[in-house]
Amino acid sequence: MLDARVWVLWALTTLLTASSARNPLYAAVLLAVATVVGTVCAADRAQRVPLSPLRFAALAIPLSALFNGLTAHIGDTVILRLPDWLPLLGGPVTLEALAFGAINGLTLTVIFSGFAVFNQVTPVRDLIKLTPRAFHEAGVVLSIALTFIPQTTRSLKRIREAQAVRGHRVRGVRDWLPIFVPLLVSGLERSMALAEAMVARGYGAVADQEQPLCRQGLLALGLSALFGGWLAWLFLPSWRGIGLGAMIAGAGLIAVVVWLAGRGISHTTYRRRRWTARDTLVVLGCGLTLGVTLVPLPLVNRSTLYYSTYPSLTRPAFDPFVGLAMLGLLVPAAVNAEGQADSTRSIQSEAIGGADERLGQETEDG
Amino acid sequence: MSVRRVISGFIYALSGAIGVLAFIYPFFTPASSAAPLGLAHGQDAPLMTAALVGLSVVALLLELQGQTISAKTVAMLGVLVAITSVLRFIEVAVPMPGGFSPIFAPIILAGYVFGSRFGFLMGVFTLVTSALITGGVGPWLPYQMFTAGWAGLTAGWLSRIMHHVSRFTFNAPVAAYQAPGSQRRLTLDIVFLCLFGFAWGLLYGVIINVYFWPFAMGPSAQTWMPGVGLSETLSRYGVFYVATSLAWDVTRAVGNVALILLLGAPTLRALNRFRRRFYFEVSASA
Numbered sequence: 125m126l127d128a129r130v131w132v133l134w135a136l137t138t139l140l141t142a143s144s145a146r147n148p149l150y151a152a153v154l155l156a157v158a159t160v161v162g163t164v165c166a167a168d169r170a171q172r173v174p175l176s177p178l179r180f181a182a183l184a185i186p187l188s189a190l191f192n193g194l195t196a197h198i199g200d201t202v203i204l205r206l207p208d209w210l211p212l213l214g215g216p217v218t219l220e221a222l223a224f225g226a227i228n229g230l231t232l233t234v235i236f237s238g239f240a241v242f243n244q245v246t247p248v249r250d251l252i253k254l255t256p257r258a259f260h261e262a263g264v265v266l267s268i269a270l271t272f273i274p275q276t277t278r279s280l281k282r283i284r285e286a287q288a289v290r291g292h293r294v295r296g297v298r299d300w301l302p303i304f305v306p307l308l309v310s311g312l313e314r315s316m317a318l319a320e321a322m323v324a325r326g327y328g329a330v331a332d333q334e335q336p337l338c339r340q341g342l343l344a345l346g347l348s349a350l351f352g353g354w355l356a357w358l359f360l361p362s363w364r365g366i367g368l369g370a371m372i373a374g375a376g377l378i379a380v381v382v383w384l385a386g387r388g389i390s391h392t393t394y395r396r397r398r399w400t401a402r403d404t405l406v407v408l409g410c411g412l413t414l415g416v417t418l419v420p421l422p423l424v425n426r427s428t429l430y431y432s433t434y435p436s437l438t439r440p441a442f443d444p445f446v447g448l449a450m451l452g453l454l455v456p457a458a459v460n461a462e463g464q465a466d467s468t469r470s471i472q473s474e475a476i477g478g479a480d481e482r483l484g485q486e487t488e489d490g
Numbered sequence: 491m492s493v494r495r496v497i498s499g500f501i502y503a504l505s506g507a508i509g510v511l512a513f514i515y516p517f518f519t520p521a522s523s524a525a526p527l528g529l530a531h532g533q534d535a536p537l538m539t540a541a542l543v544g545l546s547v548v549a550l551l552l553e554l555q556g557q558t559i560s561a562k563t564v565a566m567l568g569v570l571v572a573i574t575s576v577l578r579f580i581e582v583a584v585p586m587p588g589g590f591s592p593i594f595a596p597i598i599l600a601g602y603v604f605g606s607r608f609g610f611l612m613g614v615f616t617l618v619t620s621a622l623i624t625g626g627v628g629p630w631l632p633y634q635m636f637t638a639g640w641a642g643l644t645a646g647w648l649s650r651i652m653h654h655v656s657r658f659t660f661n662a663p664v665a666a667y668q669a670p671g672s673q674r675r676l677t678l679d680i681v682f683l684c685l686f687g688f689a690w691g692l693l694y695g696v697i698i699n700v701y702f703w704p705f706a707m708g709p710s711a712q713t714w715m716p717g718v719g720l721s722e723t724l725s726r727y728g729v730f731y732v733a734t735s736l737a738w739d740v741t742r743a744v745g746n747v748a749l750i751l752l753l754g755a756p757t758l759r760a761l762n763r764f765r766r767r768f769y770f771e772v773s774a775s776a
Contacts, residue, residue, distance in 0.1 A: 139629055191733075191734070195733060235628070236628075239627060239628040239629075242627065243627055248622050248623070251622060251627075258552060258555075259551060259552075259555065261555045261564060262551055262555065262615070264564055264568070265564055265567050265568045265571065265611070265615055266568075266615065266618065266619060266622075267568075268564070268565060268567075268568025268569065268571075268572070269568045269571040269572045269575060269615060270572075270619060270622065270623070271568075271572075272572035272573075273572045273575055273576060273579075273619075273623060276569075276572045276576045277576055277579075280576065298752055301752060301753060301756065304753055304757075305753075305756045305757070305760060307573060308573060308757060308760055308761075309760050311569045311570070311572070311573050312566065312570075312760070312761075312764045314569060315562075315565040315566045315568065315569035315570075316562070316565070316566075316764075316767070316768070318568075318569070319561045319562040319564070319565035319566070319768075322561040322564070322565060323561045327561045327564075337493065337494060337497075340494065340497045340498065340501070340553070341497060343549055343552060343553060344497050344500050344501050344504070346549070347501060347504040347505060347508070347546070347549050348504060350504075350508065350545060350546075351504055351507055351508055351511075354508070354511065354538075354542060355511075357538075358511075358515055371538075371542075374545075375541075375545055378545055378548060378549055378552075381549075381552060382548065382552065385552060385555075
């Protein structure tokens with residue numbers, strides 16, 4: 125199983141690469157990669173995404189093509205012409221506009237698929253563990269919320285059953301009132317009991333400490349640098365360098381405040397996860413993809429990343445180096461398959477060892 | 491006013507300003523900062539904007555955490571977020587019409603009763619938690635958190651305004667709507683909350699759209715182009731919004747009004763009752 129930070133990097137790399145490459149051939153490669161990684165790495169995970177990537181593609185690609193086709197009246201190949209008196213829609217519907225919309229839908233599908241894989245393979249507890257120490261209270265609130273969700277769902281079911289016994293039926297929004305109010309009141313009663321238990325265990329002793337004035341001042345200074353730098357970057361072209369410097373300094377100051385705020389909070393872990401060679405391999409794979417996609421390199425034709433269907437439809441260009449670099453995102457599937465083979469071997473050897481031990485004991489007993 | 495409060499106000503203002511600028515800068519970008527055509531929407535801007543929005547959320551959370559957060563606030567926030575997240579889960583499991591979502595009414599009502607800070611945190615944590623349980627983590631999440639946080643934050647401001655308004659109009663107490671004459675106050679609150687919920691139903695869509703609009707490609711009359719001027723940019727965005735989102739957002743706005751009308755009064759009564767139980771203080775007798 126890979127480190128949650130590695131999965132964050134993988135999802136961000138997919139996002140950046142998909143956003144940078146507006147070429148349907150590269151988008152298809154990325155979609156295939158995300159599908160393979162999802163199939164291999166999330167095969168045994170419970171579904172935790174609201175919509176499957178396939179269903180998303182079935183909705184996003186045709187809708188995006190239709191919307192762009194009906195509203196963008198550009199392109200040489202006219203399929204049909206809508207009456208000019210129709211607001212927004214009036215004008216020629218072109219093949220190029222439909223194709224352009226479909227490519228946008230495909231890019232959205234790639235981004236959605238990448239994050240669908242991320243959501244499936246990373247357990248919620250691992251994501252909460254990524255919360256920096258400085259956000260101790262935020263982590264506590266999140267943990268309470270996630271812990272209470274199953275309880276709230278059970279309460280909701282109990283209240284619905286109790287109201288059903290009294291003859292109450294849910295037919296419309298109005299019928300939710302006798303269910304929602306008891307749910308809210310019982311939840312608030314539980315929060316009261318929880319707060320008392322937290323205070324009894326000394327929670328307030330830590331939470332009542334206000335942050336030092338100098339830390340607050342540093343935060344204000346960091347935000348000022350960030351805001352001022354961004355304004356200069358956006359509106360004063362000759363000050364762009366200074367603006368960028370100020371933004372970096374501001375981000376650095378905020379990072380220092382995060383570090384200072386987290387320094388006093390001890391973080392205990394029951395079972396620490398070790399960084400493995402598999403994690404390093406995935407990081408290298410993401411680095412390869414990002415390097416080729418974002419950095420100008422000799423032998424790599426980065427202009428193939430951008431493709432436009434206008435004014436007339438042409439065949440998109442494809443650079444094999446860029447396509448191969450995108451396969452760097454496949455590393456999680458490769459290392460996961462290897463890991464599964466290892467774990468199967470170890471389970472088999474443990475089972476054989478255990479059977480030998482039991483056999484030995486039985487022989488001794490006998 | 492203490493130095494600490496002045497700095498705190500400054501941090502709130504700056505975080506808000508960065509958030510607002512992240513959403514509105516496309517309307518003011520001069521032509522000189524335009525990238526080559528076709529890539530104008532592409533390269534550094536989205537990453538930088540996302541990073542800046544993320545940093546301002548981080549700064550605001552640090553400031554909010556730096557102030558005293560009692561165990562009662564933490565526990566109540568956690569439980570209310572859990573209840574609202576379950577509502578979001580129902581929304582995902584049973585598709586609702588258009589952009590209707592049952593999470594906004596609870597965020598607005600909680601911000602209205604417990605104040606701006608609680609409302610902001612409720613908005614932010616509800617979006618994070620519901621994204622975690624429904625698999626909705628993605629690049630859109632920081633913007634959704636910020637916008638839902640603003641809805642809760644401004645609900646707290648509305649509460650303050652209503653407090654002053656009611657003092658001048660019919661001198662009704664804020665408490666648990668139990669004192670004589672407080673029924674009129676409750677009715678007035680519900681009317682204003684309905685208007686507020688309707689406005690946020692539309693505003694949420696308007697704001698969330700702005701974050702990706704400069705990077706979306708499409709018809710020239712609807713896409714962003716640096717340097718065309720404020721009125722032209724507003725007009726293009728207006729066309730884009732009407733064509734793509736208005737119908738969707740009206741469903742959300744009407745849904746908010748329906749939920750506040752149906753559940754608002756008993757929810758406000760319950761939350762006010764618990765607010766008095768949670769935050770009572772025993773003062774030493776003279």
